[in-house]
Amino acid sequence: MDIKDYIQSGAIESCLMGVADEQEQNRLLAMRKMHPEVEAAWQAAEAWLEEQAFAGASPVPLQVKQAIEKSANEHAGTSDDRIIELPVLRRMRWLVAALFILFAGSAALCYYFYRQYRNTRQDYLTLLLDQQTASNQNSINQARIRTLEGQVQQLSDTAVQKVILNGVRGREANMVTVFWNRHSHEILLQVNQLPPLPAGKQYQLWAIVNGKPIHAALLSKELQFGLVGGVAQAQAFAITIEPEGGSQAPTLTEMMVIGHVGS
Numbered sequence: 111m112d113i114k115d116y117i118q119s120g121a122i123e124s125c126l127m128g129v130a131d132e133q134e135q136n137r138l139l140a141m142r143k144m145h146p147e148v149e150a151a152w153q154a155a156e157a158w159l160e161e162q163a164f165a166g167a168s169p170v171p172l173q174v175k176q177a178i179e180k181s182a183n184e185h186a187g188t189s190d191d192r193i194i195e196l197p198v199l200r201r202m203r204w205l206v207a208a209l210f211i212l213f214a215g216s217a218a219l220c221y222y223f224y225r226q227y228r229n230t231r232q233d234y235l236t237l238l239l240d241q242q243t244a245s246n247q248n249s250i251n252q253a254r255i256r257t258l259e260g261q262v263q264q265l266s267d268t269a270v271q272k273v274i275l276n277g278v279r280g281r282e283a284n285m286v287t288v289f290w291n292r293h294s295h296e297i298l299l300q301v302n303q304l305p306p307l308p309a310g311k312q313y314q315l316w317a318i319v320n321g322k323p324i325h326a327a328l329l330s331k332e333l334q335f336g337l338v339g340g341v342a343q344a345q346a347f348a349i350t351i352e353p354e355g356g357s358q359a360p361t362l363t364e365m366m367v368i369g370h371v372g373s
Contacts, residue, residue, distance in 0.1 A: 116141065117151045135235050136242075269293040273347055275369035277303075284367045288315075288347050295340040297326060299333070304349075304366060307331055312354045313366070315339070318346035323360050346370040 124130040125138045141148040269292045277284030285302040297315070304313065313329040315338060326347070327339030350357075351364040 113141075113145050113147050117148060122148070122152055122155050132235070136239055139232075139235050139239055270298075271371060273369045273371050275347055275349065275367035277367055278365050281366055286349060286367050286369075288369065290341075290344065290347075290371070295342050296337060297339050297341065298336065299327070299329070299338045300335045301329075301333060307351065310354050311351050312356065313349055314352045314356050314360070316348045316350065316360050317341040317344035318348060319343045320345070323348070325356065325358075328356050344371055 121130065121134060121138060125135050130138070138148070138152075142152055143149075271290045271292060273288040273290060275286040275288060276282070284304055286304065287300040287302060289298040289300075291297075299315065307313065312331070314325065315327040315329060316323040317326045318324075319341075324341065324344075326341050326344075329338060329349070346368060348360065348368040349366045350360040350362070351366065352361060
């Protein structure tokens, strides 16, 4: 659903009236923060509701009006009416004024409590959303910590072989470190220095086994340190630039780094 459809769906009005569920309230709160159009629609709907609340407070209900007219008519047509007409009419005016003030005051009071309820609910929803965001971030951080703990434990394993991959001729500034576990065959890779990739290209890691290059892993552009794959055997490792998705054989003219196991 795009922004225009969302605004026209009536979700904003439902949230304003307090009839939407908590999920819809949270969604609206997030949409207001991300989209100025939604915030503008919220403010317009809020202004309209205020206008309607005060506009509906003025008229006296028909039943009350009819009761007043009936009471006045009951005193019409007698000779004593001329004596009591003025006090009766005066009392009627005061009654109408009192009723008007009563209904206007009731509407204003209802609107006041509505605004208090809305503001309190809005604060609650904001707090709930912030709490959920913090909880999600905490879960992400915990997952990262567990991942790093596992990687550190792997690096401390005596079976791990550290292999430095240095830049080839003309690309001496490049450097990558490979941590290869001979038992589990897993490869942890640290990018020390590699140039940015052109569009449509990807780094590919190769294991050199008995003089032949074997595909070991495709590296993501964002990778700085992490588990990338595994090989059972290797006498050397190398990285080349290949078309996105990798190649069956390395492009030797695009070799960035190479390093020999045990060197």
